[in-house]
Amino acid sequence: MSTETFFASCPRGLEAVLAREVAALGAADVNSVDGGVQFAGALTLGYAVNLHSRVASRVLWRVGEAQYRGDQEIYAAALKLDWPRWFNVERSLRVNVTAIKAPVKSLDFVTLRVKDAICDRFRAHRASAGKRPSIDTQTPDVRVHAFLSAQTVTFYLDTSGEPLFKRGYRREAGEAPLRENLAAGMLALSGWTPVMPLLDPMCGSGTILCEAVMIAANRAPGVNRAFGFEKLAHFNAAAWLKLKADAQALEKISIQSNIYGSDLRGDALALARANLAALGYPTAVTLKQANVFEMPAPAAAGIIVTNPPYGVRLEDRDQLAAFYPKLGDALKQKYSGWTAYILSADMQLAKKIGLAASRRTPLFNGALECRLFEYQLVAGSMRRSKPAVPASSND
Ligand SMILES: C[S@@+](CC[C@H](N)C(=O)[O-])C[C@H]1O[C@@H](n2cnc3c(N)ncnc32)[C@H](O)[C@@H]1O
Numbered sequence: 001m002s003t004e005t006f007f008a009s010c011p012r013g014l015e016a017v018l019a020r021e022v023a024a025l026g027a028a029d030v031n032s033v034d035g036g037v038q039f040a041g042a043l044t045l046g047y048a049v050n051l052h053s054r055v056a057s058r059v060l061w062r063v064g065e066a067q068y069r070g071d072q073e074i075y076a077a078a079l080k081l082d083w084p085r086w087f088n089v090e091r092s093l094r095v096n097v098t099a100i101k102a103p104v105k106s107l108d109f110v111t112l113r114v115k116d117a118i119c120d121r122f123r124a125h126r127a128s129a130g131k132r133p134s135i136d137t138q139t140p141d142v143r144v145h146a147f148l149s150a151q152t153v154t155f156y157l158d159t160s161g162e163p164l165f166k167r168g169y170r171r172e173a174g175e176a177p178l179r180e181n182l183a184a185g186m187l188a189l190s191g192w193t194p195v196m197p198l199l200d201p202m203c204g205s206g207t208i209l210c211e212a213v214m215i216a217a218n219r220a221p222g223v224n225r226a227f228g229f230e231k232l233a234h235f236n237a238a239a240w241l242k243l244k245a246d247a248q249a250l251e252k253i254s255i256q257s258n259i260y261g262s263d264l265r266g267d268a269l270a271l272a273r274a275n276l277a278a279l280g281y282p283t284a285v286t287l288k289q290a291n292v293f294e295m296p297a298p299a300a301a302g303i304i305v306t307n308p309p310y311g312v313r314l315e316d317r318d319q320l321a322a323f324y325p326k327l328g329d330a331l332k333q334k335y336s337g338w339t340a341y342i343l344s345a346d347m348q349l350a351k352k353i354g355l356a357a358s359r360r361t362p363l364f365n366g367a368l369e370c371r372l373f374e375y376q377l378v379a380g381s382m383r384r385s386k387p388a389v390p391a392s393s394n395d
Contacts, residue, residue, distance in 0.1 A: 003040050004046065006027075006061055007036055010037070011057065011185060014181075014185040014363070017185055019031075021056070022039045022049055025045065027041050043061070043229075044236060046059050046061055047227070047236075050222050051223065052221070054215070054221050060160075064080070066153055068151065069151075070104065078117030078121075081121070086233055093115070093134070093140055094137050096145045098148070101149065142231060164181060166180075167214075167224070168224040168225040169224070169275060171277075177207050178208065180221070183210075186305050187208065190339070192303045194255075197298065198305065200262075200304070200305055202262075202307070203306070209259060213281045218250050218252055223244060257285065258299060261287050273287060293326050296334055297338060300337055301338055308343075311349075327353055328353035336377050341373070
């Protein structure tokens, strides 16, 4: 069995979590870089990472690398690779090019040249009888990624297809839903395990709750979806079916969870309910319509993981400036004994919560730079970062 090299991408800030996931699946040479993790193993390890990783965005299989100085050398490097060995000419194709500090004028032009090289290679291949793959930028069968650094071009076949945050359970997306792999990453960073009570008091469409239920049920996140590797020539269907069957055998049919979710809006809760039902665990979470400022804690201690509303427009920001101090007060008064993990993109708003964060982890929600703030809400040990009254009379 040959050893292949992979790059799994993830939301920035979750590289260490992803490195632990791939190492636990048996990967060798695990190396975290900005935005992902490189690792090595059999081709079927790529299947396993697609199936089991909760935080990866894509798993790319490295198929070639070359030094280059310009567009023409990138074309030549792509032409050299034996594409017909990896996929059939009848498969539709999309090429993506990304770059850091690459000495090229246009990434669109490089994309075109890589696509030309792949098609030219197919045309020259005897078994393709002069045919070339068709291009489909929306729902391609095969995605080729080329990554350019200053001097090196690396070619990858995408083994994931649709990005991995698409688990296949989301029926409805609410206002500003989190990506599923970011929600799972927040849970991983919180250290929550299914024996602990968990609350998302601003749950929206319930992404954090759904990811927590999947963890509690031992559901492999990719068990109900298709993957890019199924359309590649080397697809080992028997190995894939076995991996899936093994994962399904470990899944719990019903779970006794102490997972709680609430939201101010009834329509948001309806979305969360629909998503939990689509997941197959309609009653695993205790859902309640409630205002976070008024809701009593559902247990004596536990973990809060949440992403409160955030403002893009100016008027939203004014409203939120009032929201955060009230949230801080509610946490302080009603949740002593709990630890809260709050994702926020706005460092100024986060300061207004008036609690001292014990940890701030940089995390990216797409291109939006955020922090996951940790607040240990231990009675008597909380303090305001800028006390409104003398600390001694308040703490
Ligand atoms: C950014 S969204 C959360 C998105 C959610 N993580 C998801 O994946 O769908 C923030 C949520 O906070 C809710 N919210 C706003 N003010 C609230 C309050 N005072 N009490 C409870 N929920 C509130 C909104 O209704 C919205 O659903």
